[in-house]
Amino acid sequence: MKVLVTAKRVIDPYVKVRVKSDGTGVETANIKMTINPFCEIAVEQAVRMKEAGIVTEIVVVSIGPLQCQETIRTAMAMGADRGILVETAEEVQPLAVAKVLKAIVEKEQPRLVIMGKQAIDDDSNQCGQMLAALLGWPQATHISNVTLNGDSAEITREIDGGLEKLTVKVPAVVTADLRLNEPRYVTLPNIMKAKKKPLENIKPDALGVDIKPRLKTLKVAEPASRSAGVKVADVAELVAKLKNEARVI
C-alpha cells in the first residue's frame, strides 16, 4: 500500500518570530527553518506503518521554494522513500495547497494521505480537510491512533472533551495530532542514505493548478503587549492583591 505524506517548511517553533518593520510580513532572513512538527508526526506514522509491513511505499510532498528540498530530505532520513517538491516562490494558501495535493494524489494513487493537523506558522488547520473534500474522500482530523483494517480504518481522534472513535472508509485523509507518536531522531547514516533517494521537482503549472491567493494580507502586527506585572513576596500578599487590587476572587 502506498502512502502520501506532506512536509511543510516552517520557521522553527522555538524561534521568536519578528514582524517586519513595514508590517508586510515576518522576518525570514537568516531564521532557522524546520519541518512543521505536526508534519514530522505524520511522517513518523507512515514510517511506523511501513516498518509494520502495512505500507510498501512512502511518498513525501512539500510545496514552496527550492529550500523545501531540505524538508523533504529530513522526511526521507526518517524513512520516506521518494520525494516530490512542488516548487514555487509564491505564497500558497491552504485551498491552493489542497488543489496541488489533489493533483498529486490523482497521479500517485495512494490509499492513505497522512498530514499534520496544522502548520505552526499560519495556524490555519485546513489543508487535510480541504484535500479530503476535493477528492470526495472521508477525513479523520486530530488523530491519536489509526489502525488499518482492509478497506477501512479505525480511528481515535482528540476532541475538546476527550476522545472520539470513528471508522472511515479507505482511501482517506488523516491528520496527526500530538499524541499520535513521538517522532524519531534522524541518524547520520540515514541522512546520507536520504541524499540518494529520488526527489522530483515540479511546478504548479505542470499540474494545471491555479495557486493564486484568495486572501490578501493587508498588514501584520505584533499583538498588544500585556502591562508589566509585579512580583509578590508570598501567598498572603498574592491573595490580598487578587481580592483587593484585581478583584477576581
Add this chain to the structure above:
Amino acid sequence: MAILVIAEHDGKNLKPGTANTITAATKIGGDVTVLIAGQGCADAGATAAKVAGVSKVLVADAAHYAGALAENMAALVLSVAKNYSHIVAPATGFGKNFMPRVAALLDVQQISDISGVVSADTFVRPTYAGNVMATVQSSDAIKVITVRATAFDPAGDGGSAAVENLAAAADAGLSKFNGQELTKSARPELTAARIIVSGGRGMGSAENFKILEPLADKLGAAVGASRAAVDSGFVPNDYQVGQTGKIVAPELYVAVGISGAIQHLAGMKDSKVIVAINKDAEAPIFSVASYWIVDDLFKAVPAMVSELG
C-alpha cells in the same frame, strides 16, 4: 447580507463558544440564522431561538448527524450555502473539523480563527501562536469563517427567532461515528470557566498534579495543563491549553509549575489576570504574569489553599 452560524450543541444547550460566535456574526452585520444539526436536537433549536441577535433557526434532525461527522455536516451546510454571504462556526474541535471541507466544496479560502471583524470582508486573525496578528481581506463570494470564541463576548438572551426544520442531506456513508470517551469532571469546562488553575511539568507526576484540586475547589476553577504535563501523562489530552490545544481567556489564570513555552502562552495570554507560581526566577511565564511568586509550588499551593480559608 445574510450570515449562517453553525452551532455546537449537546442536543439541549449551546456549547460555550457558540454564543460568542453569534456576537462575531452580528459584528459582521446582517441577518443571523443559526443552524442546529444533530440527532434529537429540537431543544437546542429552541435554546438558540432565544439568543439575542438571532433572526432564524434551522434545525436538521437526523441519525446521521450524531457525532457531527465532517462529511455529513459539510453536505448539509452546502445544501443551504448559496443563501448566505458568510458561513461562520466556532474555531473549536467541532468547527475546525468540517468548516474547511465546506470551504473547499465552495471553492473558497477559509479564514480561520478570527479574533476581530474589520469589515464584512476583512478580518484579524492570530498566526505564529498568537505572536503575529494578520489583517486579511477575502475576495471570495461567500466568506467561510471560524471564530476564536475568547475574542468576542457571548451573546445574551432576549431573542425570539422563528424555528424552521431543514431537510437532511443524504448520508455520505464515508465514515461512521462509534462514540466518544469524555473526561468526566464536576468542574466547569475549561473554555467556559471564569477561573482556571493549570499545572505544568513542574508538577512532577500524576499523583502530585492532584494538589491543584483543593485549590481549584476553593476557587471554583477548571483545571488545565501545559503540553509538557499532558505529554508526561499527568493528565488527559483534553486538559491541554495552548496553540494547538484549547484557547482560554478566563478572568483569572493560575499557572503552577509552568515555564511558559511560546505554544502554551498562545493559549492563555489573553486571560484578564495571570498568576504564575514557579521556582525558576527566569521562567518566561513571568513575562505575561500580572502577579508572580518565585517559590516551590509544593509549598505555595497548599499555603494558598489555607490562605483562601
